[in-house]
Amino acid sequence: MTTLLEPYPLADFTLPNRVVMAPMTRSRAMNHAPNESTATYYAQRASAGLIVAEGAPISRQGRGYLWTPGIYTKEQLDGW
Numbered sequence: 325m326t327t328l329l330e331p332y333p334l335a336d337f338t339l340p341n342r343v344v345m346a347p348m349t350r351s352r353a354m355n356h357a358p359n360e361s362t363a364t365y366y367a368q369r370a371s372a373g374l375i376v377a378e379g380a381p382i383s384r385q386g387r388g389y390l391w392t393p394g395i396y397t398k399e400q401l402d403g404w
């Protein structure tokens with residue numbers, strides 16, 4: 325029987341287990357850039373087989389929520 329904690333082959337990767345974390349809107353990037361709390365959040369969950377990161381707006385106009393970490397300024401790119 326296959327169990328949740330067994331590896332899973334996914335295209336070119338082998339996930340260490342079958343736990344997949346769905347994306348969640350964290351709204352904790354007060355300056356709209358990934359910060360220390362972003363790193364802590366993902367480090368705490370890094371034993372999952374796969375993490376789908378939160379939505380990252382690609383422009384100011386594309387922002388749906390406050391305090392989500394974007395990916396369109398130098399500060400944001402450096403943060404990621």
Ligand SMILES: Cc1cc2nc3c(=O)[nH]c(=O)nc-3n(C[C@H](O)[C@H](O)[C@H](O)COP(=O)(O)O)c2cc1C
Nearest residue numbers: 345346347348349350351376377378379380381392
């Ligand atoms: C960018 C993005 C952000 C999301 N943020 C949340 C969230 O904050 N809370 C939440 O319950 N679901 C959020 N969702 C939806 C979840 O990822 C997930 O699809 C939902 O909880 C339903 O789970 P299920 O498909 O396993 O039933 C988000 C989805 C996307 C694409």
